[in-house]
Amino acid sequence: MTPAVRLDSVTKIYGRSANVVRALDGVSTAIPSGTFTAVMGPSGSGKSTFLHCAAGLDRVSSGTVRIGGTDLGELNENGLTRLRRRRVGFVFQAFNLVPSLTVRHNVGLPLRLAGQRPNRARVAEILERVGLAGKAEARPAELSGGQQQRVAIARALITDPDVVFGDEPTGALDTVTAREILGLLRDVVHERQGTVVMVTHDPVAASYADTVLFLADGRIVDEMSAPTAEGVAERMTHLGAWA
Template identity: 65%
Template structure:
């Protein structure tokens, strides 16, 4: 099994306030092609920073990122943007749909930005697969939250990326819509061979993944295969206790 994403000794330090804060502290991890991985950890553990660096939305302070065998951290910003548009898909909590564009136009937007042909046939195929074939010409305001997130998933898939990064994709959804989107992401992996890396705080959401990667204080803190919501919640409790103990320990 090949690696869709490989992270080698990633460090990320922020010093905007004059005091250096280490968000990632030497993280090495791989995400195999055709798998669904959830990334979890206590607040401030570095999970969102990990996703942003892995996806090329931010640069690590040190270390290397490989996507589909290409080293993302070795190229300049303009080339990174082009690479990201062609090989990486994104699903965010807030959908990020443009309200003045139809469903079809929103889905095709990444292709247009990348200077690629807007394949309406491919767009219709993806939307039909996601149960939105009859909503192509609707504006986002006419859709429910779950439908808007499915449009965001379609937009992430239309360019056939090597990996889809999802940042709290169900955080703004009701329980039923969240379940539909998570089932959809799992189908994207197991039925269509895509790779999904999802940041979430929700043990129930994480249970839809093949495995869970845990972070604490910017470091890897274990992994869990075939996760259940109960097992994930228990592991998170232990991680939270660990972080609290470290914060309360004298330096």
């Protein structure tokens, strides 16, 4: 089966001459479809760069990135934009909702940007799935942080994407709400056979994943299957020395 996301010898370099930063250094990994993968590492390890390159938000300096069978390096900017709108969903720590739009219109925004008219029944179905039935006409400011993140997840799912990428999606939430959001992301995998790739600094959040990838100095230095919060936390304390 073709992996949902595949990176082969990916390097990402920022800056020039004396100010060069090698954010990713020959990263290779294949993320199977229908799985939940967490990406962890110390500050500056390359986690966010990994996510941005894997999702097509940033071009790699060398190597290849594929979503499904599509080589992102072969797409021009318009092609990348179309791929992100149709095949990729995003959930960010800051929610990134449009304050002036209702919940319904925020959820349908990716479809409108892709030139499609959102189906109200489909939007209502997604909102019910994330526990926001009855909130379609509310504005983001009228919602709690957890509810806003649920809107962001609904927005990520509205295009039925191949992969949902999360950048610290529970970082701004309290513990109880964070666990509810992580449960929703697990449901994306279990109920929809979707694929989730999430960057996090939280061992408890990582324990919801099927696999944890550990980054250090721009390289994948370890991998853990069936993670526990305790096991992830213990591994993180030795990551720098091990790397």
